[in-house]
Amino acid sequence: MSDITIPLPAAGTSASLSRFGQRLLRDPRACVGGLIVLALVLVAILAPLLAPYPFDEVDLLGAWAPPSPEHWMGADKLGRDILSRLLFGARTSLIVSLSVVAITLVVGVTLGMLAGYFEGWIDTGIMRLVDIILAFPDMVFAILVTAILGPSMATVIVALSLVWWPGAARLTRSLVLVQKNELYVDAAIVCGTPVWRIFLRHLLPNIVAPLIVRASVGIGLIIMAEASLSLLGLGVQEPQPSWGSMIRDGLEALRTDPYLALFGSTVLAITIIGFNLLGDALRDLLDPRLGGR
Amino acid sequence: MAPPLLALDSVSVAFRSERRETEVLSRASFAMAPGEIVGVVGESGSGKSVMALAIMRLLGAQGRVSGGRIRFDGQEITTLPEAAMRAIRGRQIGMVFQEPMTSLNPLFTIGYQIAEVLAIHLGLKGAAAERRVVELLAAVGIPSPAERVKAYPHQLSGGMRQRVMLAMAMACGPKLLIADEPTTALDVTIQAQILELLLRLKRDSGTAILLITHDMGVIARMAERVLVVYAGEIVEDAPVRELFARPGHPYTRLLLEAVPTPRQRLARLPVIAGALPPPSALPQGCRFHPRCPDAIQRCRDEAPAAFVLGGGRSARCWRAAELLAAMEGVR
Amino acid sequence: MSAPLLELAHVTRDFAVPAGRLRAVEDVSFSLAAGETIGVVGESGCGKTTLGRMILRLLAPTAGRISFRGEDITHRTERALKPVRGALQAVFQDPVSSLNPRLRVRDIIGEPLVNRGGPRDARAERIAELLSIVGLPGDAGGRFPHEFSGGQRQRIAIARALSVNPALIVCDEAVSALDLSVQAQILNLLRDLQTRYQLALLFISHNLGAVRHVSHRVAVMYLGRLVELAPESELFSRPLHPYSMALLAAVPEPRLDQVPAPALAGEVPSPLTPPAACHFHPRCPRAEARCRSETPQLRPIVGTGALVRCHFPG
Numbered sequence: 001m002s003d004i005t006i007p008l009p010a011a012g013t014s015a016s017l018s019r020f021g022q023r024l025l026r027d028p029r030a031c032v033g034g035l036i037v038l039a040l041v042l043v044a045i046l047a048p049l050l051a052p053y054p055f056d057e058v059d060l061l062g063a064w065a066p067p068s069p070e071h072w073m074g075a076d077k078l079g080r081d082i083l084s085r086l087l088f089g090a091r092t093s094l095i096v097s098l099s100v101v102a103i104t105l106v107v108g109v110t111l112g113m114l115a116g117y118f119e120g121w122i123d124t125g126i127m128r129l130v131d132i133i134l135a136f137p138d139m140v141f142a143i144l145v146t147a148i149l150g151p152s153m154a155t156v157i158v159a160l161s162l163v164w165w166p167g168a169a170r171l172t173r174s175l176v177l178v179q180k181n182e183l184y185v186d187a188a189i190v191c192g193t194p195v196w197r198i199f200l201r202h203l204l205p206n207i208v209a210p211l212i213v214r215a216s217v218g219i220g221l222i223i224m225a226e227a228s229l230s231l232l233g234l235g236v237q238e239p240q241p242s243w244g245s246m247i248r249d250g251l252e253a254l255r256t257d258p259y260l261a262l263f264g265s266t267v268l269a270i271t272i273i274g275f276n277l278l279g280d281a282l283r284d285l286l287d288p289r290l291g292g293r
Numbered sequence: 294m295a296p297p298l299l300a301l302d303s304v305s306v307a308f309r310s311e312r313r314e315t316e317v318l319s320r321a322s323f324a325m326a327p328g329e330i331v332g333v334v335g336e337s338g339s340g341k342s343v344m345a346l347a348i349m350r351l352l353g354a355q356g357r358v359s360g361g362r363i364r365f366d367g368q369e370i371t372t373l374p375e376a377a378m379r380a381i382r383g384r385q386i387g388m389v390f391q392e393p394m395t396s397l398n399p400l401f402t403i404g405y406q407i408a409e410v411l412a413i414h415l416g417l418k419g420a421a422a423e424r425r426v427v428e429l430l431a432a433v434g435i436p437s438p439a440e441r442v443k444a445y446p447h448q449l450s451g452g453m454r455q456r457v458m459l460a461m462a463m464a465c466g467p468k469l470l471i472a473d474e475p476t477t478a479l480d481v482t483i484q485a486q487i488l489e490l491l492l493r494l495k496r497d498s499g500t501a502i503l504l505i506t507h508d509m510g511v512i513a514r515m516a517e518r519v520l521v522v523y524a525g526e527i528v529e530d531a532p533v534r535e536l537f538a539r540p541g542h543p544y545t546r547l548l549l550e551a552v553p554t555p556r557q558r559l560a561r562l563p564v565i566a567g568a569l570p571p572p573s574a575l576p577q578g579c580r581f582h583p584r585c586p587d588a589i590q591r592c593r594d595e596a597p598a599a600f601v602l603g604g605g606r607s608a609r610c611w612r613a614a615e616l617l618a619a620m621e622g623v624r
Numbered sequence: 625m626s627a628p629l630l631e632l633a634h635v636t637r638d639f640a641v642p643a644g645r646l647r648a649v650e651d652v653s654f655s656l657a658a659g660e661t662i663g664v665v666g667e668s669g670c671g672k673t674t675l676g677r678m679i680l681r682l683l684a685p686t687a688g689r690i691s692f693r694g695e696d697i698t699h700r701t702e703r704a705l706k707p708v709r710g711a712l713q714a715v716f717q718d719p720v721s722s723l724n725p726r727l728r729v730r731d732i733i734g735e736p737l738v739n740r741g742g743p744r745d746a747r748a749e750r751i752a753e754l755l756s757i758v759g760l761p762g763d764a765g766g767r768f769p770h771e772f773s774g775g776q777r778q779r780i781a782i783a784r785a786l787s788v789n790p791a792l793i794v795c796d797e798a799v800s801a802l803d804l805s806v807q808a809q810i811l812n813l814l815r816d817l818q819t820r821y822q823l824a825l826l827f828i829s830h831n832l833g834a835v836r837h838v839s840h841r842v843a844v845m846y847l848g849r850l851v852e853l854a855p856e857s858e859l860f861s862r863p864l865h866p867y868s869m870a871l872l873a874a875v876p877e878p879r880l881d882q883v884p885a886p887a888l889a890g891e892v893p894s895p896l897t898p899p900a901a902c903h904f905h906p907r908c909p910r911a912e913a914r915c916r917s918e919t920p921q922l923r924p925i926v927g928t929g930a931l932v933r934c935h936f937p938g
Contacts (some may be wrong), residue, residue: 338803
């Protein structure tokens with residue numbers, strides 16, 4: 001079989017990281033998606049500097065103003081500058097999505113590793129819990145939780161984390177089920193390596209690729225979910241801007257003053273597309289390459 | 294003298310990866326007579342499998358024959374249109390690979406898969422095809438062939454699957470059978486059975502066999518003539534008796550010595566220093582010289598041609614004739 | 625006579641599979657002295673890999689006892705095995721998957737050292753020493769496994785096994801995935817290490833030539849049972865069990881003056897439904913009624929150093 005090897009690069013290459021970086025840059029999806037994500041992050045961080053107006057500056061006389069030199073994207077129902085609110089809204093989206101991803105990864109990956117490595121009753125217990133949560137339609141569950149806890153950014157984070165961790169756990173478990181049969185895990189056991197170190201040094205680094213892909217696509221979905229919750233009034237409360245609540249407000253006045261809805265949904269769409277493109281590019285680049293190593 | 298069944302004339306094969314094209318087989322030339330068993334021996338990465346794939350035109354999108362010509366049964370097949378090549382593949386040339394599990398479709402019965410070959414190439418269908426399938430299974434030594442026709446590949450052992458592959462390869466009575474490491478994945482007692490089977494098939498049908506292996510023992514057992522491949526080149530071409538009695542190329546000699554056999558326990562196994570060079574980093578001059586105990590300056594400077602040594606043999610070595618003569622002197 | 629390093633007594637291992645019970649290893653007993661190498665040979669389904677995994681306590685036997693250095697390790701938990709782990713090491717078959725692709729070579733080799741504890745510079749020194757013992761360049765430590773060839777990766781695996789001065793190394797098909805010229809290098813290395821460090825080896829392989837080169841005694845397994853155990857010089861010149869004879873006869877020699885014996889007929893039966901009494905009787909040229917009804921026991925043969933499980937040996 002190896003008689004037909006396509007020639008390998010010469011020895012001496014360091015960690016595949018820099019080579020991987022080069023390939024990433026060559027993929028147009030990664031470039032476009034990456035730029036969008038980067039723009040989002042910069043905007044979120046620099047919002048106070050970039051925004052022409054504070055997000056809560058009200059000007060009732062200028063309500064629903066169309067785009068003009070003073071308000072590049074127009075104004076909303078309270079005369080607040082749409083552009084500024086969108087910029088600050090990016091913060092909400094980013095904070096919520098990053099928090100949810102962080103929590104779900106920590107919780108989901110840990111439980112998934114325990115289930116996959118030990119199997120037996122630990123596996124059964126965790127997977128039944130996963131099945132129960134996954135049986136609920138995502139948004140219904142999230143709405144339930146926010147309704148119980150009362151709407152706020154923290155509630156949204158908690159609700160979305162509860163909805164999302166089972167998927168991460170299930171993915172991790174199936175990855176671990178495969179990896180633990182690899183000979184290097186046997187070798188580690190024979191070396192006397194304790195279980196926690198096997199998890200951290202051996203299993204985790206070798207399952208991280210699909211998890212990264214899942215996370216990058218997931219961020220886009222979480223932003224969407226947060227926007228949906230805000231659209232329903234269950235997310236961050238006024239005057240904190242959120243893209244979802246802005247779109248909701250904009251939809252009410254769609255026929256007469258479409259700009260809020262228009263700009264709000266465009267920004268949301270571009271962001272989701274950006275994360276999806278980046279996730280696609282990462283998936284194609286990471287899985288076969290690192291899987292083949 | 295009968296015209297050769299298969300003749301390779303200076304065939305080179307290159308593979309494309311990323312932005313480069315690398316030659317993995319260089320100027321391979323040999324001829325095979327009808328009904329002859331030729332063994333091709335070399336280590337993995339030497340290019341021996343590539344040669345077989347080139348003959349069958351199965352190099353894939355990344356590979357191509359970058360030079361030379363291949364003639365089969367009087368016809369040049371290097372540039373034959375794919376449709377014509379398909380008619381030859383399976384019908385005139387059969388091929389058996391190392392891993393029968395991946396060559397057989399797990400979703401269809403073995404009877405179906407053999408019948409498919411018969412239908413495509415011989416137009417055989419229905420009851421006539423069924424009869425022939427059972428005949429073929431019996432010919433390759435599968436017990437209770439009439440029942441086994443309905444078996445699925447996963448229900449068979451490795452040895453049985455390889456017999457099925459042979460049945461498929463021989464179904465249309467090909468003139469040439471290419472067997473690429475057919476027994477490497479099998480247990481040694483099963484390997485003995487399959488090798489016995491190959492010899493019987495050749496005796497009964499007169500098929501020529503191109504047997505590719507890394508095992509010198511298999512070569513000794515099966516081959517009438519041997520090609521030794523190293524780093525993409527055929528370094529020796531000799532009748533099997535000559536090769537074992539007086540290996541002409543230093544690599545052949547070392548290969549014969551370096552293999553541990555159950556026959557004796559040595560204090561130390563002779564070792565071929567170094568490693569097989571990758572096709573992208575071949576040494577200057579003779580490709581084997583960095584590892585060769587007999588290398589001289591000329592070997593480092595100039596790549597040797599394949600020198601004819603008489604007795605129907607040749608070796609790609611500057612010192613072949615000299616070393617052979619020294620060996621004869623010792624006797 | 626000093627106590628054996630490793631002792632197996634009637635070790636059996638069953639697996640529960642959907643189709644029933646699979647007896648992978650049955651009633652295997654032998655002992656291994658310090659500094660001795662036993663080669664374990666057999667074909668698919670003979671149980672040699674399962675045996676190796678039980679000795680390494682990656683699996684526990686279903687029945688029987690395994691003692692290492694006089695202590696019973698048959699059912700110890702992972703924690704209780706910790707003191708033994710350093711002395712009982714392994715080199716596995718696949719040099720690709722037995723080394724964690726994400727770790728640098730020095731971390732791979734140093735893992736047993738880290739587990740044992742100790743100062744970091746002592747570790748670094750030891751790693752450098754190990755690299756030189758196995759014939760790898762000094763700068764190999766900072767590289768990743770994929771930068772090395774198969775033979776070099778096995779050297780890395782051997783260095784890892786040596787790192788805490790083991791008494792016994794289980795080599796499970798350690799050279800099977802390597803090219804011929806590289807096999808010879810690794811076999812020579814193993815023999816050198818054996819002599820230098822008084823290592824005991826359990827060398828599991830289907831390659832009879834390789835086994836002969838490193839072993840003092842050889843165990844032949846068939847369908848989970850030990851059918852012959854003899855000194856290397858005796859097994860290869862005068863095998864006593866019909867299966868051992870067939871196995872040796874089947875190996876094609878790189879010589880022309882051989883007259884190949886007819887190949888052993890039939891296939892290895894499924895371990896789920898092994899033949900009654902002697903497992904080998906359906907394929908055995910000298911099987912008689914007794915072989916079908918009475919399971920032969922492993923018995924010493926007078927005048928030889930061999931133990932054979934056969935009613936009609938020799």
